[in-house]
Amino acid sequence: MNPIGILGGTFDPIHFGHLRLAEEMLELAGLEQIRFIPAGTPPHRGSPQVSAQQRSMMVQLAIADQPAFVLDEREVKRDRLCYTVDTLGELRAELGATQPLCLLMGGDAFLQLHTWHEWERLFELAHIVVGYRPGYTLDERIEVAPEMLRKHYRERLCAVEVMAHAPCGGVAELAIPKLEISATDIRRRVAEGRTIRYLLPNAVADYIHQHHLYTSC
Numbered sequence: 001m002n003p004i005g006i007l008g009g010t011f012d013p014i015h016f017g018h019l020r021l022a023e024e025m026l027e028l029a030g031l032e033q034i035r036f037i038p039a040g041t042p043p044h045r046g047s048p049q050v051s052a053q054q055r056s057m058m059v060q061l062a063i064a065d066q067p068a069f070v071l072d073e074r075e076v077k078r079d080r081l082c083y084t085v086d087t088l089g090e091l092r093a094e095l096g097a098t099q100p101l102c103l104l105m106g107g108d109a110f111l112q113l114h115t116w117h118e119w120e121r122l123f124e125l126a127h128i129v130v131g132y133r134p135g136y137t138l139d140e141r142i143e144v145a146p147e148m149l150r151k152h153y154r155e156r157l158c159a160v161e162v163m164a165h166a167p168c169g170g171v172a173e174l175a176i177p178k179l180e181i182s183a184t185d186i187r188r189r190v191a192e193g194r195t196i197r198y199l200l201p202n203a204v205a206d207y208i209h210q211h212h213l214y215t216s217c
């Protein structure tokens with residue numbers, strides 16, 4: 001069974017950094033599909049004048065021409081904070097015990113995994129696929145992470161190909177060039193009246209301008 005990928009984020013707004021990460025992971029990990037799950041009420045961040053529904057709409061516009069990318073709105077439809085572990089639990093219940101699931105993230109996010117709610121349970125629900133910049137192996141950077149995270153990383157490290165044969169529990173790394181694009185920078189550019197063309201899909205840029213989003217930082 002080909003694994004299903006899960007990419008959560010604030011997507012405030014979604015940009016080509018997210019889309020290239022997803023596209024490369026789709027190919028390199030042989031994923032069936034990738035579910036984009038915009039966060040509902042992001043703690044300590046986000047743009048107050050942009051609603052969760054608008055962030056979600058921008059994801060929909062961005063992924064419209066890639067049939068393997070699917071918008072999953074379960075977190076934005078909730079009125080309370082959602083933890084990844086709960087979202088994964090729901091997906092596991094819906095998709096069945098044997099379906100391989102891969103939680104996708106950048107290397108920086110993985111090195112902070114121990115700060116996530118009930119983070120060790122994530123391994124019982126999904127594999128984790130980490131994208132790292134070529135030349136910056138996680139193997140060196142993991143040395144500064146807490147012992148428990150290092151232990152899981154070392155014990156669970158596997159080839160991404162293996163993930164199709166088990167529902168959860170592995171950690172794989174993929175060398176994926178990181179585009180120097182950040183949502184923070186895009187928001188700042190819009191607020192300053194500067195161009196955002198070629199940093200994100202035209203449909204998303206048009207939506208931002210039409211709805212006067214990010215006009216103040």
Ligand code: ATP
Binds near residue numbers: 009109182
């Ligand atoms: P900000 O720039 O405001 O920090 P962000 O785009 O980094 O926002 P999210 O939308 O939460 O934040 O990111 C979702 C996921 O996409 C994370 O796993 C993050 O590591 C990854 N990601 C974000 N930007 C890039 C990029 N330029 N290249 C590759 N992966 C990225």
